[in-house]
Amino acid sequence: MFLDDILASARARVAALRQAPDRWQAGWTAPPPRSLLEALRRDAPLAVIAECKQRSPSRGPLAPDGYDPVAIARRYEAQGAAAVSVLTEPHFFGGALEHLRAVREAVGCPVLRKDFLLDPLQVLEARAWGADAVLVIVRILEGDRGRYRELLASAREVGMTALVEVHALDEVDFALAESPALVGVNNRDLQRFETRLEVSACLRPHLGQGVVTVSESGIHSLADAQKVREWGYDAILVGEALMQGAPLLEEIRRWRWR
Numbered sequence: 001m002f003l004d005d006i007l008a009s010a011r012a013r014v015a016a017l018r019q020a021p022d023r024w025q026a027g028w029t030a031p032p033p034r035s036l037l038e039a040l041r042r043d044a045p046l047a048v049i050a051e052c053k054q055r056s057p058s059r060g061p062l063a064p065d066g067y068d069p070v071a072i073a074r075r076y077e078a079q080g081a082a083a084v085s086v087l088t089e090p091h092f093f094g095g096a097l098e099h100l101r102a103v104r105e106a107v108g109c110p111v112l113r114k115d116f117l118l119d120p121l122q123v124l125e126a127r128a129w130g131a132d133a134v135l136v137i138v139r140i141l142e143g144d145r146g147r148y149r150e151l152l153a154s155a156r157e158v159g160m161t162a163l164v165e166v167h168a169l170d171e172v173d174f175a176l177a178e179s180p181a182l183v184g185v186n187n188r189d190l191q192r193f194e195t196r197l198e199v200s201a202c203l204r205p206h207l208g209q210g211v212v213t214v215s216e217s218g219i220h221s222l223a224d225a226q227k228v229r230e231w232g233y234d235a236i237l238v239g240e241a242l243m244q245g246a247p248l249l250e251e252i253r254r255w256r257w258r
Contacts, residue, residue: 002057002092003190007140009091010116017121027124027158033132034110036083036161037181040212040235043082046225048252049112049214050076051085051239052103054094058193062243067094073103073111076242079249083133085112085237088126097129104130112163116140118147120154133161133182138171139190145174152178163214167199172206183207184214184237197224204231222251 017023040047052069055061063072073084086103087095095115104111113131117123118140126134136151155162164180166172167189175183185203188195195218207213215228216237225248228236241248 002193003140006057006089006092006116007118010089010118010140014119014122017119017125024121024124024128027127030127030130030158033127033159033161034108036110036112036133036163037212039082039110040182040214043080043235043256045256046229046233046252047082047235048080048249049083049085049235049237050079050081050242050249051087051114051237052076052099053085053087053114053239053243055092056193056240057092059240061094062240069099070102070106072243073107076249077107077109080253081109081249082235083110083112085114085135085239086131087239088113088115088129097125100126101130104132110161117151120150123151123154123160124158127158127160131160133163135165135184136162137165137186137190138175139165139167143174145177148174149178152180165216166203169203169206172203176208176211181211182214183211184216185233186216187219188217197227200228200233201231204233219248220246222248222255225252226255 052072054067086100087093089095110132112133113126114135163182163184164175165184165186167186185200187199197218200215213233214235215233219236220241
Protein backbone atom coordinates (compact mmCIF):
# COMPACT_ATOMS: atom_id res chain seq x y z
CA MET A 1 0.00 0.00 0.00
CA PHE A 2 1.10 3.57 -0.69
CA LEU A 3 0.92 4.70 2.94
CA ASP A 4 3.15 1.94 4.29
CA ASP A 5 5.86 2.81 1.77
CA ILE A 6 5.48 6.54 2.40
CA LEU A 7 5.84 6.08 6.15
CA ALA A 8 8.86 3.83 5.79
CA SER A 9 10.50 6.59 3.78
CA ALA A 10 9.43 9.20 6.35
CA ARG A 11 11.00 7.23 9.18
CA ALA A 12 14.26 7.04 7.26
CA ARG A 13 14.19 10.80 6.76
CA VAL A 14 13.60 11.33 10.49
CA ALA A 15 16.59 9.12 11.31
CA ALA A 16 18.76 11.17 8.96
CA LEU A 17 17.41 14.41 10.42
CA ARG A 18 18.51 13.45 13.92
CA GLN A 19 22.06 13.29 12.58
CA ALA A 20 21.85 16.71 10.88
CA PRO A 21 21.05 19.43 13.45
CA ASP A 22 22.02 22.10 10.91
CA ARG A 23 18.74 21.31 9.13
CA TRP A 24 16.51 22.17 12.10
CA GLN A 25 18.31 24.24 14.74
CA ALA A 26 17.48 27.52 13.00
CA GLY A 27 13.82 26.74 13.67
CA TRP A 28 14.29 28.03 17.23
CA THR A 29 15.50 31.47 16.09
CA ALA A 30 13.56 31.99 12.87
CA PRO A 31 11.50 35.20 12.54
CA PRO A 32 7.85 35.04 13.69
CA PRO A 33 5.67 33.10 11.26
CA ARG A 34 2.64 34.45 9.43
CA SER A 35 -0.64 33.37 10.98
CA LEU A 36 -2.49 30.75 8.96
CA LEU A 37 -5.47 30.99 11.31
CA GLU A 38 -5.85 34.73 10.79
CA ALA A 39 -5.51 34.35 7.02
CA LEU A 40 -8.28 31.75 6.89
CA ARG A 41 -10.57 33.79 9.13
CA ARG A 42 -10.15 36.89 6.95
CA ASP A 43 -11.34 35.13 3.80
CA ALA A 44 -14.92 34.41 4.85
CA PRO A 45 -17.16 32.78 3.87
CA LEU A 46 -14.67 30.29 2.40
CA ALA A 47 -10.89 30.55 2.37
CA VAL A 48 -8.65 28.55 0.05
CA ILE A 49 -5.32 26.91 0.84
CA ALA A 50 -3.88 26.30 -2.63
CA GLU A 51 -1.33 23.53 -3.02
CA CYS A 52 1.91 23.26 -4.97
CA LYS A 53 2.22 19.57 -5.78
CA GLN A 54 4.49 18.05 -8.39
CA ARG A 55 3.02 14.55 -8.49
CA SER A 56 0.81 12.07 -6.68
CA PRO A 57 1.41 8.36 -6.02
CA SER A 58 -2.01 7.59 -7.48
CA ARG A 59 -2.22 10.16 -10.28
CA GLY A 60 1.40 10.48 -11.38
CA PRO A 61 2.90 13.78 -12.64
CA LEU A 62 0.63 16.80 -12.20
CA ALA A 63 2.91 19.25 -14.00
CA PRO A 64 4.09 17.37 -17.12
CA ASP A 65 5.38 20.58 -18.72
CA GLY A 66 7.62 21.40 -15.77
CA TYR A 67 7.12 22.15 -12.09
CA ASP A 68 7.86 25.71 -10.94
CA PRO A 69 6.46 26.02 -7.40
CA VAL A 70 7.37 29.72 -7.14
CA ALA A 71 5.46 30.65 -10.30
CA ILE A 72 2.54 28.47 -9.22
CA ALA A 73 2.43 29.98 -5.72
CA ARG A 74 2.58 33.53 -7.06
CA ARG A 75 -0.32 32.75 -9.38
CA TYR A 76 -2.33 31.28 -6.52
CA GLU A 77 -1.77 34.37 -4.38
CA ALA A 78 -2.69 36.71 -7.23
CA GLN A 79 -5.88 34.73 -7.79
CA GLY A 80 -6.97 35.07 -4.19
CA ALA A 81 -5.58 32.12 -2.19
CA ALA A 82 -5.49 32.81 1.55
CA ALA A 83 -2.46 30.54 1.97
CA VAL A 84 -0.21 28.22 -0.01
CA SER A 85 0.56 24.59 0.80
CA VAL A 86 3.85 23.14 -0.41
CA LEU A 87 4.46 19.38 -0.65
CA THR A 88 7.92 18.61 0.68
CA GLU A 89 7.78 14.78 0.62
CA PRO A 90 10.51 13.92 -1.91
CA HIS A 91 10.12 10.29 -2.95
CA PHE A 92 6.42 9.92 -3.74
CA PHE A 93 5.30 13.51 -4.33
CA GLY A 94 8.43 15.07 -5.83
CA GLY A 95 8.65 17.69 -3.11
CA ALA A 96 11.62 19.38 -1.45
CA LEU A 97 12.34 21.73 1.42
CA GLU A 98 13.99 24.00 -1.13
CA HIS A 99 10.55 24.43 -2.74
CA LEU A 100 9.18 25.48 0.64
CA ARG A 101 11.84 28.12 1.21
CA ALA A 102 11.57 29.50 -2.33
CA VAL A 103 7.79 29.81 -2.11
CA ARG A 104 7.94 31.45 1.33
CA GLU A 105 10.31 34.09 -0.04
CA ALA A 106 8.10 34.71 -3.09
CA VAL A 107 4.66 35.23 -1.53
CA GLY A 108 3.21 37.31 1.27
CA CYS A 109 0.60 34.84 2.50
CA PRO A 110 1.19 32.04 5.02
CA VAL A 111 2.86 28.86 3.76
CA LEU A 112 1.96 25.38 5.01
CA ARG A 113 4.44 22.51 4.96
CA LYS A 114 2.57 19.46 3.67
CA ASP A 115 4.43 16.28 4.59
CA PHE A 116 4.24 13.18 6.78
CA LEU A 117 5.50 14.45 10.13
CA LEU A 118 6.40 11.85 12.74
CA ASP A 119 8.85 13.71 14.96
CA PRO A 120 9.02 17.18 16.57
CA LEU A 121 12.35 17.75 14.83
CA GLN A 122 10.42 17.87 11.54
CA VAL A 123 8.38 20.75 12.96
CA LEU A 124 11.57 22.66 13.77
CA GLU A 125 12.90 21.76 10.34
CA ALA A 126 9.74 23.19 8.79
CA ARG A 127 10.19 26.50 10.63
CA ALA A 128 13.90 26.61 9.76
CA TRP A 129 13.00 26.30 6.07
CA GLY A 130 10.31 28.96 6.20
CA ALA A 131 7.03 27.22 6.97
CA ASP A 132 4.38 29.21 8.83
CA ALA A 133 2.27 26.12 9.54
CA VAL A 134 2.57 22.35 9.49
CA LEU A 135 0.26 19.45 8.75
CA VAL A 136 -0.19 16.89 11.54
CA ILE A 137 -1.88 13.73 10.23
CA VAL A 138 -3.63 11.77 12.98
CA ARG A 139 -3.85 8.63 10.83
CA ILE A 140 -0.08 8.14 10.76
CA LEU A 141 0.43 8.59 14.51
CA GLU A 142 -1.18 5.19 15.18
CA GLY A 143 -2.86 6.27 18.40
CA ASP A 144 0.33 7.61 19.98
CA ARG A 145 -1.11 10.46 22.04
CA GLY A 146 2.27 11.41 23.49
CA ARG A 147 3.76 11.95 20.05
CA TYR A 148 0.68 13.95 19.00
CA ARG A 149 1.11 16.25 22.01
CA GLU A 150 4.80 16.68 21.21
CA LEU A 151 4.09 17.69 17.62
CA LEU A 152 1.49 20.26 18.69
CA ALA A 153 3.72 21.57 21.47
CA SER A 154 6.66 21.98 19.09
CA ALA A 155 4.52 23.97 16.68
CA ARG A 156 3.28 26.23 19.48
CA GLU A 157 6.80 26.79 20.80
CA VAL A 158 7.91 28.33 17.50
CA GLY A 159 4.63 30.15 16.89
CA MET A 160 3.33 27.97 14.07
CA THR A 161 -0.20 26.82 13.40
CA ALA A 162 -0.77 23.05 13.23
CA LEU A 163 -3.42 21.88 10.78
CA VAL A 164 -4.56 18.63 12.41
CA GLU A 165 -5.90 16.23 9.79
CA VAL A 166 -8.51 13.51 10.37
CA HIS A 167 -10.35 11.08 8.11
CA ALA A 168 -12.54 8.99 10.44
CA LEU A 169 -14.67 9.49 13.53
CA ASP A 170 -12.24 7.80 15.94
CA GLU A 171 -9.53 10.15 14.66
CA VAL A 172 -11.78 13.14 15.44
CA ASP A 173 -12.06 12.12 19.08
CA PHE A 174 -8.29 11.61 19.26
CA ALA A 175 -7.59 15.00 17.66
CA LEU A 176 -10.04 17.10 19.67
CA ALA A 177 -8.74 15.76 22.98
CA GLU A 178 -5.79 18.19 22.62
CA SER A 179 -7.99 21.18 21.63
CA PRO A 180 -6.39 22.09 18.28
CA ALA A 181 -7.39 25.44 16.80
CA LEU A 182 -7.42 24.19 13.20
CA VAL A 183 -8.79 20.83 12.04
CA GLY A 184 -8.85 19.48 8.50
CA VAL A 185 -10.92 16.59 7.19
CA ASN A 186 -9.14 14.72 4.42
CA ASN A 187 -11.69 13.24 2.04
CA ARG A 188 -8.97 10.95 0.69
CA ASP A 189 -8.28 7.61 2.37
CA LEU A 190 -4.49 7.60 2.66
CA GLN A 191 -4.33 3.81 2.66
CA ARG A 192 -6.21 3.33 -0.63
CA PHE A 193 -5.97 6.89 -2.03
CA GLU A 194 -9.72 6.79 -2.74
CA THR A 195 -11.58 10.10 -2.37
CA ARG A 196 -15.15 10.76 -1.21
CA LEU A 197 -16.26 14.34 -0.62
CA GLU A 198 -19.04 13.06 1.62
CA VAL A 199 -16.47 12.27 4.33
CA SER A 200 -16.52 15.99 5.12
CA ALA A 201 -20.30 15.95 5.47
CA CYS A 202 -20.18 12.98 7.84
CA LEU A 203 -17.49 14.37 10.13
CA ARG A 204 -18.37 18.07 10.32
CA PRO A 205 -21.09 17.68 13.03
CA HIS A 206 -18.51 16.02 15.29
CA LEU A 207 -15.95 18.83 15.06
CA GLY A 208 -17.93 21.31 17.14
CA GLN A 209 -17.97 25.08 16.77
CA GLY A 210 -14.78 26.07 18.55
CA VAL A 211 -12.33 25.26 15.77
CA VAL A 212 -11.57 26.57 12.29
CA THR A 213 -12.32 23.74 9.85
CA VAL A 214 -10.82 22.80 6.49
CA SER A 215 -12.10 20.28 3.94
CA GLU A 216 -9.23 18.68 2.03
CA SER A 217 -9.11 16.77 -1.28
CA GLY A 218 -11.77 15.96 -3.84
CA ILE A 219 -12.84 19.55 -4.45
CA HIS A 220 -12.83 20.16 -8.20
CA SER A 221 -15.50 22.78 -8.88
CA LEU A 222 -17.28 25.80 -7.43
CA ALA A 223 -20.27 23.52 -6.76
CA ASP A 224 -18.04 21.27 -4.64
CA ALA A 225 -16.71 24.28 -2.73
CA GLN A 226 -20.21 25.65 -2.11
CA LYS A 227 -21.37 22.26 -0.88
CA VAL A 228 -18.51 22.11 1.61
CA ARG A 229 -19.37 25.61 2.81
CA GLU A 230 -23.00 24.57 3.32
CA TRP A 231 -21.74 21.74 5.53
CA GLY A 232 -20.10 24.36 7.74
CA TYR A 233 -16.45 24.45 6.68
CA ASP A 234 -14.40 27.64 6.92
CA ALA A 235 -11.80 26.73 4.30
CA ILE A 236 -10.77 24.20 1.67
CA LEU A 237 -7.40 22.80 0.67
CA VAL A 238 -7.14 22.20 -3.08
CA GLY A 239 -4.19 20.74 -4.96
CA GLU A 240 -4.77 18.52 -7.97
CA ALA A 241 -7.65 20.52 -9.46
CA LEU A 242 -5.59 23.72 -9.41
CA MET A 243 -2.46 21.99 -10.67
CA GLN A 244 -4.49 20.72 -13.63
CA GLY A 245 -5.72 24.20 -14.50
CA ALA A 246 -9.18 24.43 -12.91
CA PRO A 247 -10.19 28.13 -12.52
CA LEU A 248 -11.47 27.43 -9.03
CA LEU A 249 -9.72 30.30 -7.25
CA GLU A 250 -11.19 32.92 -9.58
CA GLU A 251 -14.65 31.34 -9.37
CA ILE A 252 -14.57 31.31 -5.55
CA ARG A 253 -13.37 34.90 -5.44
CA ARG A 254 -16.24 36.03 -7.69
CA TRP A 255 -18.71 34.03 -5.61
CA ARG A 256 -17.44 35.61 -2.36
CA TRP A 257 -17.87 39.10 -3.83
CA ARG A 258 -21.50 38.64 -4.80
